[in-house]
Amino acid sequence: MGEPLLLADAHLVDPATGREGRGSVLVRDGRIADVAWGATPGTPEGARRIDCAGLTLAPGLVDLRAFVGEPGAEHRETLASASAAAAAGGVTTLVCMPDTNPVIDGAPIVDFVLRRARDTACVNVLPAAAITKGLEGREMTEFGLLQEAGAVAFTDGLKAVTNAQVMRRALTYARDFGALLMQHVEEPDLVGEGVMNEGEMASRLGLAGIPREAETVMLERDIRLVRLTRARYHAAMISCPDSIEIVRQAKHDGLPVTCGISINNLILNEGDIGGYRTFCKLSPPLRTEEDRLAMVQALADGVIDVIVSDHNPQDVETKRLPFAEAADGALGIETLLGAGLRLVHDGSLTLPRLLAALTSGPAGLLRREAGRLAPGAPADLILIDPELPYVLDKTKLKSRSKNSPFDEARLQGAAVLTLVAGREVFRHDAFTQDASAGTA
Amino acid sequence: MSEPAPPPAPASSFPHRHLLGIEGLSRPEIEHLLDRADAAVDISRQVEKKRSTLRGRTQINLFFEPSTRTQSSFELAGKRLGADVMNMSVASSSVKKGETLIDTAATLNAMRPDIIVVRHHAAGAVHLLARKVDCAVVNAGDGAHEHPTQALLDALTIRRNKGRIEGLRVAICGDVLHSRVARSNIILLQALGARVRVIGPSTLIPAGIARFGVEVFTDMRAGLDGCDIVMMLRLQRERMNGSFVPSVKEYFRYFGLDGDKLARAAPDALVMHPGPMNRGVEIASDVADGAQSLIREQVEMGVAVRMAVLDVLASHLPNA
Numbered sequence: 001m002g003e004p005l006l007l008a009d010a011h012l013v014d015p016a017t018g019r020e021g022r023g024s025v026l027v028r029d030g031r032i033a034d035v036a037w038g039a040t041p042g043t044p045e046g047a048r049r050i051d052c053a054g055l056t057l058a059p060g061l062v063d064l065r066a067f068v069g070e071p072g073a074e075h076r077e078t079l080a081s082a083s084a085a086a087a088a089g090g091v092t093t094l095v096c097m098p099d100t101n102p103v104i105d106g107a108p109i110v111d112f113v114l115r116r117a118r119d120t121a122c123v124n125v126l127p128a129a130a131i132t133k134g135l136e137g138r139e140m141t142e143f144g145l146l147q148e149a150g151a152v153a154f155t156d157g158l159k160a161v162t163n164a165q166v167m168r169r170a171l172t173y174a175r176d177f178g179a180l181l182m183q184h185v186e187e188p189d190l191v192g193e194g195v196m197n198e199g200e201m202a203s204r205l206g207l208a209g210i211p212r213e214a215e216t217v218m219l220e221r222d223i224r225l226v227r228l229t230r231a232r233y234h235a236a237m238i239s240c241p242d243s244i245e246i247v248r249q250a251k252h253d254g255l256p257v258t259c260g261i262s263i264n265n266l267i268l269n270e271g272d273i274g275g276y277r278t279f280c281k282l283s284p285p286l287r288t289e290e291d292r293l294a295m296v297q298a299l300a301d302g303v304i305d306v307i308v309s310d311h312n313p314q315d316v317e318t319k320r321l322p323f324a325e326a327a328d329g330a331l332g333i334e335t336l337l338g339a340g341l342r343l344v345h346d347g348s349l350t351l352p353r354l355l356a357a358l359t360s361g362p363a364g365l366l367r368r369e370a371g372r373l374a375p376g377a378p379a380d381l382i383l384i385d386p387e388l389p390y391v392l393d394k395t396k397l398k399s400r401s402k403n404s405p406f407d408e409a410r411l412q413g414a415a416v417l418t419l420v421a422g423r424e425v426f427r428h429d430a431f432t433q434d435a436s437a438g439t440a
Numbered sequence: 441m442s443e444p445a446p447p448p449a450p451a452s453s454f455p456h457r458h459l460l461g462i463e464g465l466s467r468p469e470i471e472h473l474l475d476r477a478d479a480a481v482d483i484s485r486q487v488e489k490k491r492s493t494l495r496g497r498t499q500i501n502l503f504f505e506p507s508t509r510t511q512s513s514f515e516l517a518g519k520r521l522g523a524d525v526m527n528m529s530v531a532s533s534s535v536k537k538g539e540t541l542i543d544t545a546a547t548l549n550a551m552r553p554d555i556i557v558v559r560h561h562a563a564g565a566v567h568l569l570a571r572k573v574d575c576a577v578v579n580a581g582d583g584a585h586e587h588p589t590q591a592l593l594d595a596l597t598i599r600r601n602k603g604r605i606e607g608l609r610v611a612i613c614g615d616v617l618h619s620r621v622a623r624s625n626i627i628l629l630q631a632l633g634a635r636v637r638v639i640g641p642s643t644l645i646p647a648g649i650a651r652f653g654v655e656v657f658t659d660m661r662a663g664l665d666g667c668d669i670v671m672m673l674r675l676q677r678e679r680m681n682g683s684f685v686p687s688v689k690e691y692f693r694y695f696g697l698d699g700d701k702l703a704r705a706a707p708d709a710l711v712m713h714p715g716p717m718n719r720g721v722e723i724a725s726d727v728a729d730g731a732q733s734l735i736r737e738q739v740e741m742g743v744a745v746r747m748a749v750l751d752v753l754a755s756h757l758p759n760a
Contacts, residue, residue, distance in 0.1 A: 204652075206582070206583050206585025207563050209646075320542050322541060322562030322563070322583075323562065323564045324562045
């Protein structure tokens with residue numbers, strides 16, 4: 001694994017414990033060998049040294065929800081392009097969604113994705129498998145065999161499991177294997193023809209609305225079933241204040257329930273749709289500014305456990321259409337950190353809390369060691385310059401698609417160095433510090 | 441000496457390149473269009489109806505949704521001003537072969553039209569198209585969003601019959617949810633100082649409509665009380681049988697305009713409908729054809745309003 005590496009004189013943030021302060025991290029054999037808080041230790045014999053000059057050193061981000069497109073939709077995104085985008089965004093682990101072609105609903109496809117990722121991806125790629133075969137919502141997949149093959153969670157991706165009996169059985173069976181089910185909480189019949197948040201704005205634009213109840217009805221039903229089955233349940237993305245209360249109550253009652261939120265619902269609101277901007281056509285839809293503020297508060301309070309990028313590359317042909325006819329989804333993995341830092345800069349969140357929802361939170365759900373600054377943890381590390389200002393230029397994004405809702409947005413803060421298992425996979429132009437041989 | 445004549449309206453009386461909606465238009469801009477339309481009414485009533493204002497101009501009517509009356513109204517308006525008018529129907533066009541809206545726009549743009557009149561089934565589609573062409577674009581209806589010339593012709597009809605719009609009580613009744621006519625009318629009538637009510641079953645009332653500044657009624661009799669104008673909306677056939685309302689029979693009973701319900705409005709109330717009507721569904725035949733009905737006159741005003749719009753937009757075209 002090469003010589004040891006000392007990341008010296010950084011501002012360390014350990015989201016798992018909430019501790020932050022001056023310190024250094026020693027990396028050896030792809031893992032964190034030592035975390036030295038306070039004064040910089042001497043560089044060990046034979047180690048290289050990077051002077052972090054007070055920049056923030058934290059665990060790499062873990063993104064629980066990224067649509068990739070390999071196999072089957074390589075024109076939108078491949079594992080190579082998604083992982084390059086991830087690395088540039090400080091994401092060192094991404095969970096890819098099963099709605100590929102073929103669907104990730106059997107062990108051989110999990111195996112294919114893992115081998116393709118090993119050969120072509122520069123970050124950790126963990127496949128999520130389908131809850132139901134072919135994502136059809138009828139028959140459950142082989143949770144046990146899929147987990148053995150390397151599936152880390154189960155989800156039908158963009159689709160909810162709507163049949164209550166199927167969901168009940170899936171939860172019951174998942175419990176025996178300790179499997180995590182991640183549900184897209186949207187009742188499709190209530191979504192109907194809807195394409196954006198229901199309310200005044202939709203009525204003004206003449207677009208059919210999606211009521212908040214499309215989310216809350218599904219979420220409440222599922223939590224009833226979790227109460228019955230006691231399986232591990234994760235609401236993939238919630239978007240409205242009523243959902244916060246439902247999750248808060250479920251947690252209070254001791255149920256194994258967690259929830260996530262899309263970065264888009266934390267940063268944008270329905271007003272960003274403006275003159276029918278299809279890059280802001282999302283599922284769940286962008287809600288009102290009041291909703292957004294409530295969601296940010298719930299994240300600060302810890303009711304929301306995880307922030308996801310909901311990375312969904314769409315090519316031009318599916319987005320250059322009238323709003324109602326355009327595909328859902330936005331790029332997100334490369335802008336996840338920069339967008340999230342807005343909440344730190346505006347004082348809504350502390351940096352450790354933001355990073356916890358992006359690192360230790362999701363890693364904990366997956367029962368992985370990532371997401372913490374502790375000896376023995378994988379050396380998936382990022383160096384963040386939280387002040388770095390830039391205007392996002394979508395043409396420079398590494399994704400194969402360009403549907404970023406943050407195009408031309410002013411952002412502040414970015415990953416300048418990304419390490420996966422101690423290996424450098426991304427370096428920002430602004431970061432010129434070379435690893436030098438140590439002088440003990 | 442008589443008073444000096446008012447100066448001619450400057451070109452900036454309507455400073456927009458396109459007419460995509462009523463939203464965003466100021467009261468003086470709307471009134472300017474109505475004044476011009478008033479003058480256009482007289483043109484159509486003469487034996488010699490042809491003007492040369494748009495001579496040499498090319499107007500394309502691009503209708504992605506079938507429409508007989510709006511398309512022919514725009515066609516007549518363009519021809520009476522001397523434009524060369526081409527109707528493009530979707531059934532025979534490349535759109536059916538999978539061409540995207542933007543490619544269609546680029547193709548038509550390359551033929552150098554001066555004005556494109558567009559109707560499309562998706563809200564926002566006309567705005568999308570307008571961004572991709574160099575000529576003026578008129579929205580002839582986009583999804584459930586806007587239908588600005590309909591609202592203008594309705595306002596013209598009201599103004600000519602009542603002498604004013606300010607202070608009138610207007611009820612818009614029926615399928616407000618799916619109606620671009622309702623949206624454009626609400627915005628326009630309020631901009632000109634009318635008090636607007638919407639009446640319909642809650643399944644056909646859009647969320648957040650009260651935030652438009654209208655009063656909402658689900659009881660038609662109560663809603664019509666004292667109204668000066670009763671504007672009916674068409675109920676699409678596919679929405680009649682159990683999806684949004686249980687049946688035609690029940691809809692007509694509670695929300696169809698008959699003589700009995702109309703009696704609740706002001707004695708000199710006037711009845712309007714954008715057409716085509718479903719007699720016996722949203723409106724009774726005797727009311728549609730009765731003395732209080734302005735429905736035929738609306739059609740006449742439609743041509744006049746569209747002449748005014750084409751004329752005003754043409755004045756912004758290069759080489760105008």
